[in-house]
Each structure stands twice: as structure tokens, then as C-alpha cells.
Amino acid sequence: MLRQIKPRNARSKRALDKKAPKAIENPKTALFLRGTSCSQITQNALTDLYQLRIPLAKKFTKKNEIHPFEDPSSLEFFSEKNDAGLLVFGSSNKKRPHAITLARCFGHKILDMLELNLDADTFRTLAQFKNKKCAVGLKPMLVFSGTPFESPVSDEYTLAKSFFIDFFKGEPADKVDVEGLQYIVSISAQDIVDGAESKPQIHLRVYLIKTKKSGQKLPRVEVEEMGPRMDFRVGRVREADESVLKEAMRRARTSAERPKKNISTDIVGDKIGRIHLGKQDLSELQTRKMKGLKRSRDVVDDDFDDEMEDEVVSEEEGKKKSRRN
Numbered sequence: 001m002l003r004q005i006k007p008r009n010a011r012s013k014r015a016l017d018k019k020a021p022k023a024i025e026n027p028k029t030a031l032f033l034r035g036t037s038c039s040q041i042t043q044n045a046l047t048d049l050y051q052l053r054i055p056l057a058k059k060f061t062k063k064n065e066i067h068p069f070e071d072p073s074s075l076e077f078f079s080e081k082n083d084a085g086l087l088v089f090g091s092s093n094k095k096r097p098h099a100i101t102l103a104r105c106f107g108h109k110i111l112d113m114l115e116l117n118l119d120a121d122t123f124r125t126l127a128q129f130k131n132k133k134c135a136v137g138l139k140p141m142l143v144f145s146g147t148p149f150e151s152p153v154s155d156e157y158t159l160a161k162s163f164f165i166d167f168f169k170g171e172p173a174d175k176v177d178v179e180g181l182q183y184i185v186s187i188s189a190q191d192i193v194d195g196a197e198s199k200p201q202i203h204l205r206v207y208l209i210k211t212k213k214s215g216q217k218l219p220r221v222e223v224e225e226m227g228p229r230m231d232f233r234v235g236r237v238r239e240a241d242e243s244v245l246k247e248a249m250r251r252a253r254t255s256a257e258r259p260k261k262n263i264s265t266d267i268v269g270d271k272i273g274r275i276h277l278g279k280q281d282l283s284e285l286q287t288r289k290m291k292g293l294k295r296s297r298d299v300v301d302d303d304f305d306d307e308m309e310d311e312v313v314s315e316e317e318g319k320k321k322s323r324r325n
Contacts, residue, residue, distance in 0.1 A: 019083050023252040027171045028085035031078055032059040035066055035091035041120050042090040042098045048126045048228040049088060049100075049167075052185075052206070054136050056170060058082055066091075068101050069236055072110040080108035086167060098123075099235060102163045106248040114159050115235035119201065122231045129227035134182040134208060139170045141181060146189035148200065156234045157189060160202055183208050183226060204230040 007013035018026070030053045032046050050059045066074045068089055075087050087103040098118040104111045126133070134140075142165060148157035168185055184207045190200040207223040214220035240248070262274040 027056050028166065029083060030057045030086040030088060030167065031082050031084035032057065033064055033066065033075075033078065033087065033089045034061070035089065036063045037093055038063070038090050039092040039098055039120075041123060042092050042100065042118065044125050045098070045100060045118055045123065045228070045230060046088060046090045051126060052140075053167065058084065068103060068110075068113055069115070069238060072103070072113070075103055076105065076109055079105045096235060100232075102167070104163070104166065106244060109244075110238075111244060111248060112159065112240040113236075113238040114156065114163055115237070116160070116202070116232035117235050119231040119233065122229065124227055124229040126227040129225060131224060131226065132208065133226060137170075138180050138182055139173065139176060140168055140183050140185045140206075142168055143184060143186045144188070145186065146200075147191050148189045149187075154239070156199075156237045157202070159237060159239065160232075160234065161187070164204075181209060184223060199234055202232040202234065204228075204232070 005016065007016055030050075032050050034043065034046065046059070050057050064074065066089060068075055075089065078084065079087060085105050087101075087105065089101040089103065091099050091101070093099075096115070096117060098120055099115055100118060101113060101115045103113045144161055146157075148155075149161045151158055164185075164187055186203075186205045186207065188203045188205075192200060206226050206228065208226040210222045210224060211219040212222060262276070264272050266272055
């Protein structure tokens with residue numbers, strides 16, 4: 001049987017209520033970890049990603065004996081301990097240098113993972129760009145360029161797109177102020193060429209948005225690279241199980257009343273409904289028998305012919321009676 005934790009005080013009860021399942025879940029917290037062997041380039045990349053994720057992020061600097069694809073139990077422990085739905089793990093070795101592993105959890109169990117190998121030659125940190133930075137906690141605008149991200153079949157590039165959307169989306173918001181749109185995250189990849197030995201790299205760029213006077217109503221918009229600059233090669237992939245993914249994508253039923261079709265409320269508060277009727281067959285409609293309602297002048301109605309025959313018969317009978325008299 002599963003062990004059920006009973007709160008001993010109000011503080012522990014609030015902590016358990018925060019971790020409990022909800023109809024609308026809390027924003028995901030990203031946890032940044034490093035392995036026993038982690039190069040300085042990988043550590044700088046983790047720091048820059050952590051800066052873009054603040055305040056929904058936690059970063060640990062202690063070395064951890066973790067092997068995500070061999071034994072993910074350690075990541076699941078950190079996820080449950082810190083209530084984190086996203087995990088970013090950095091490691092480096094001779095076979096896989098400068099590796100950054102992205103992992104998602106469902107119920108504090110690993111759902112899927114993606115390994116990205118950072119290109120050390122083209123990597124530039126956030127501090128190497130000597131310009132103004134965006135404010136902390138703002139939502140970026142995401143741009144995905146390249147046909148690999150639009151594949152109808154799930155692969156490593158569509159999984160990378162899903163990871164980056166989950167990583168940068170931040171807290172859900174119904175309305176966004178235009179002044180809060182201060183930077184763009186551009187993620188691009190070249191087209192996949194048949195017969196090529198290596199797969200195309202994933203290029204991550206971050207641009208700062210600047211608005212300048214244009215002499216018109218709308219300002220002139222310019223972008224300036226803010227950093228970091230990262231190029232990734234796709235490594236190992238662990239896709240989610242179909243049944244677990246279906247459970248993770250399911251939404252809870254809310255108590256809100258569903259909107260009824262064809263029923264609305266006007267400004268005064270009166271309820272207005274629209275009724276749809278089938279098409280009426282006017283050919284079978286019973287109308288008054290008049291000469292003006294004939295189908296056409298050439299075609300005479302059957303009822304009208306019967307009436308004319310009765311009148312002719314009555315006239316002949318009247319003539320016969322007058323002759324007898």
C-alpha cells in the first residue's frame with residue numbers, strides 16, 4: 001500500500017495542499033542540476049537558461065551522481081522533493097561533451113527526456129553581449145523556423161519544440177501588456193536532407209525588441225541580439241508512453257456551466273434563443289381554390305375541371321325539363 005502522509009501542523013498541511021492535484025495546475029518550476037563531470041561551458045549554459053527562466057526556477061550547484069537515461073530515479077527524487085515539473089541536467093564526458101538533458105515529469109515520474117549536445121565553438125553567454133537586458137519574469141515571444149518542427153510524425157524535433165514551449169511559456173495569462181513584450185526567442189533548424197550523415201542543428205537565439213519613432217502612428221520595431229547564443233545537436237531521446245501521455249494530457253471537468261448553443265443574453269439581461277426549423281414544402285400547402293392560384297394558365301386544375309363538368313351536366317338537365325313542360 002502507498003504511504004499516506006498526514007500533516008502534523010498547519011504549515012505541513014499547506015505544503016501538501018500545494019503539491020496536491022488541481023483542476024488548474026500551478027506553473028511548472030524548472031530545476032537545474034549538474035552531474036559529477038560537467039564542463040565550464042555546460043555550467044555557463046545552465047546559468048543562462050536559469051536566468052531566462054527566473055522566477056520559476058531553482059538551481060543546484062552541488063555535483064550529483066545522476067545518469068538520466070540509465071536510472072532516472074534520482075531525477076524523480078529531486079522532482080518530488082522540490083515540486084518541479086521540468087528538469088534541466090548538465091553533464092559532460094568524452095563520448096557526449098557538453099550535454100544538456102531536458103526532462104518532464106508527470107506525478108513526479110519521468111514522462112519524456114531529450115538530450116541536446118551544445119556546440120562549444122559557437123556558444124556565447126549572456127554576459128558576452130554588452131547591451132541592455134530584458135526585465136525578469138516577462139513572457140517572451142517564440143518563433144520556430146524550419147520544416148523539421150512541423151513534421152506530422154512525432155520525432156526529436158517536434159519533441160524539442162514541445163520542450164522549448166513548455167520551458168519558456170511561464171505563467172498562464174489571459175491578457176498581455178504590449179509593454180511587457182520585450183524579447184524574442186528564435187529557434188530554427190535547416191531542412192532535413194535525404195542521405196545526409198548528420199541531422200541539422202537546432203539554433204537558439206534571443207533578441208531584444210526596440211521600438212523607435214517612425215513619424216507615424218505605429219513605431220518602427222528593431223531587434224538586437226541579447227544572448228545567449230546556443231547551437232544544439234540532437235542526442236538521445238526517450239519518448240513518453242502513450243497511456244501515460246494520454247493521462248497527462250487529460251483535463252479535469254470544471255464546475256462551470258457549459259455554454260448552451262443558440263442561447264445568448266443581450267445588454268438588458270433578457271435571454272434570447274434561436275430556433276432552427278427544417279425547410280418547408282410549400283407544394284403541399286392547402287390554399288383556397290381560386291382561379292388566380294392556378295399552377296399555370298395552360299394547365300387546368302383537376303378540381304376546376306370537375307366543377308366545370310358538374311355545371312355542364314346541370315345545364316343539360318335544365319333544358320330537358322323545360323322541353324317536357
